[in-house]
Amino acid sequence: MGITITGLGPGNFKHITLETWELLTGNNPVLLRTAKHPCVETLKARGVPFTSFDYLYDQAGDFAGLYQEIAAAVIEKAKQGQDIVYVVPGSPLVAEKTVELISLQAKAAGIELTIVPAMSFLEVLYTRLGIDPITGVTIVDAADLALLPPDLATGLIVTQVYSRQVASDAKLTLMDYYGDEYQVTVVRHLGLPEEQIINTMLFELDRLNGIDHLTSVYVPPRPVSTKVFSLDPVVDVMARLRSPGGCVWDIEQTHLSLRRYIVEEVYEVLEAIELADGVKLCEELGDLLLQIVFHARVAEESGGFTMQDVIDSVTEKMIRRHPHVFGGITVRDAAEVVVNWEKIKKREKAGEREKVLDGVPIGLPALMTAYKLQSKAAKVGFDWQEIGPVWDKVAEELAELKEAAALPAAERCLRMEDELGDVLFAIVNLARFMGIDAEIALNHTNNKFRRRFDHIETSLKQQNKRWEDVNLADLDGLWEEAKKKEVKS
Template sequence: MDIPQNQSGIVILGLGPGEDRHLTREAWEWLSQIDRLYLRTRHHPLVTSLPKSLEIVSFDYLYETRDTFEAVYEAIVEEVLQMGRQPQGITYAVPGHPFVAEATAPEIVRRATQQGIAVRIIEGMSFLEPVFSALQMDPFPRLALLDALEIGRLHTPGFAPDMPALITQIYNQMTASAVKLALNAVYPDEFRVRLVHAAGTRHQIVEDLMLYEIDRSPHLGLMTALFVPALGADTSLEAFQEVVARLRAPDGCPWDREQTHLTLRKYLLEEAYEAIEALDHEDADALREELGDLLLQIVLHAQIAVEEGEFSLAEVIQGIHRKIVRRHPHVFGEVKVSGVEGVLRNWQKLKDEERAMNGQDQPKSILDGVPLSLPALSQAQEIQSRAARVGFDWSEIQPVLDKVFEEINEVQSAKDDAEREKELGDLLFAVVNLARWYKVDAESALRAANRRFRQRFAHIEARARQAGRQLTSMSLDEMDHWWDEAKRMS
């Protein structure tokens, strides 16, 4: 909407990226006919080149009197709207383009529209064009645009690493350090990046450096941006989704196309156990590979669900994202809990509240949610843990130990095989409870014991071969000798 000079309303003007040669003709003509100009900030190279007849008023004082940028922007928006309702109106100028990396202009327009205040936008060249020129690159077909202050609050980059990214407002060393820490969750220290300073001005500098060096640059300032190249075409979840979708496409892999949720069950279980085995061996390389195999199963199931109209991977991620945030109010909210036990009790309480909100019947027992498909040791330990959360537990470890010995005696005094089997089950259950008290995962402990037995027995077999003996011809004492030898070696 066109607003004549000295009439109520708001004119939002883009000052361009830095120098007067970038100011649009429309902007210059408007600036030449008004008396007063309000600036979001005077920290812009063009300010000294504005018409001398202009009275310049800036909102820089708000940056000194407010605790956060959000509070600053809110105060600016309110003042601009208030002056826009006055008979003389207001011309409000921002760096670059009013709708590119500018928090105040879109909000002013939104509220002004609601309040019936006339608004005129005078375009300005954004900072992006000079940055792209400095980098000698075309942002198409894909580029992530991000704010350094937002990235700096995260623990991970927050964008797919298979696409390049431009991170703006790296305005000081602290901001650069925070951005670096977030990027380091995905990108190596030596990853090559580029810092662009004062793009489009006579002071423009482009630095090629490694990621770990970005907070050491002496040129960091209000007009600094960081360009992060793509890490690789095969480094994002989205790219992997496309691979799996291609496998399932009509011209994809015949085997993958035939799979269903049910036919993939055994592979999901196998890959989970192989990942556990890698954990047991503390083999990081194997774990990386096995987690990839497990991820394949998850993405395959999600792709099949998309084809069947059931759900998408985005819905899977959204569901678990919301659940984890909701069930950790002590991290993402204001709830206070004491220790791990407090977390677990609150977790159970939140689960019960969720069931009630969803109109689901409460389980008859807190043990109903323990999957029957779990291995027996894991199932036993989870049952005991859940019972302990509501106070069904001994207050000290001695009765737990006593119970183990009690069950051993009952095994020894069993009258027949059926009773002995029952008492052995009780003994195993008691031993699992002892493991829980010692904060040991019983399933992992037994898997480790199995692995040690296999290694030591393999040593006995190897020694027997070296001696030209058959195990069946050896005495227990002879095998025990080599067993003890294997124990000393491990």
């Protein structure tokens, strides 16, 4: 007993190979997976006897169960002791699930199996569309599109697009990969007189007429960027550092112990931006990224989340909060973008933030915290309408600080601290009205002070002078010199 499997080719009778024809006209029973194939009428006309499994299609609940039934029936026929010929549409080893199942079951049952090559629709498709498969092509059943890798770089051939519903499901999946208006090619009845090759956009895929069991879709490869990057190297390094036998210090770290480092890296990034130093900015962004990878690794080890979860989460958020780019919303200007962003954010956080000032992180620098508190209060109307009263408030708080400084020593200290805080809070409010981030502004001034003071110190060393050798007027002169140097640069 044995099973020989072959194929009827892509459609036209002339595509049946001579070897297949000899099998079809031999003495062994011929079993067709389906008689719904363009050349079957020719087989009938030439007196080729066969039976088909079309009766199973009508009662099948799904294709997975159907293919299992067909494979089981073929194996059962073979077990009766006669050699049989099982024939599929196209080629036996191109998108044929029953052949895969029969191969497994025949081996388990000790049945001899022979697979005869046949022409598939792919050869016709390659020729019609001018595709050389050596450049890379991925072939997938429409039912398995969800299994495609997100970074697929090859062209894609989607088979078994046999109905408008299947085309609709395929369209929705593919639009997530390629976008709504990506150009694809729909091929129908390749190699037959009624052959059709239609170029269309993805969103129109299920609107085409005549979609049937001889329909496939070709999706050309996406343009490849000149440089592909991956987070894998730094993720792998961190995994190695945290693994047994890795770095003792890295292994001991927790989310809490790492807090200070991520803050430090943020400020070093800001410094690089202030200096307009591209090389330094690249390095500092790498250090900041390392901290993010570090936290993700710590979380992954405890079953919390992974680096991929971090990337997926922020990607989904950006798409969700930019409906004017990824959806059908239209905006007039950047101000409306901000308004939409806040509305979407408010919906997302519904139930999490019950009070107006909820959502301001506790660990932020004080100036940044003041800015965020004022901004949140302003959203509900607790704010001045113009900048004039803000200037008055700054003057008022400065006057109160002067008054506190004049108090007796016993009560002066606490009052001055309190009033100085009010002055700073008012200054932050003034900066907000001017569209300036007070935290960044002060950081800019800190860096400026550092540069000018470094100039003074370097100048003294060049003159072989010590700090005690010069007076304040001398130092002030060097300070002015540093300012002029900055202006020139």
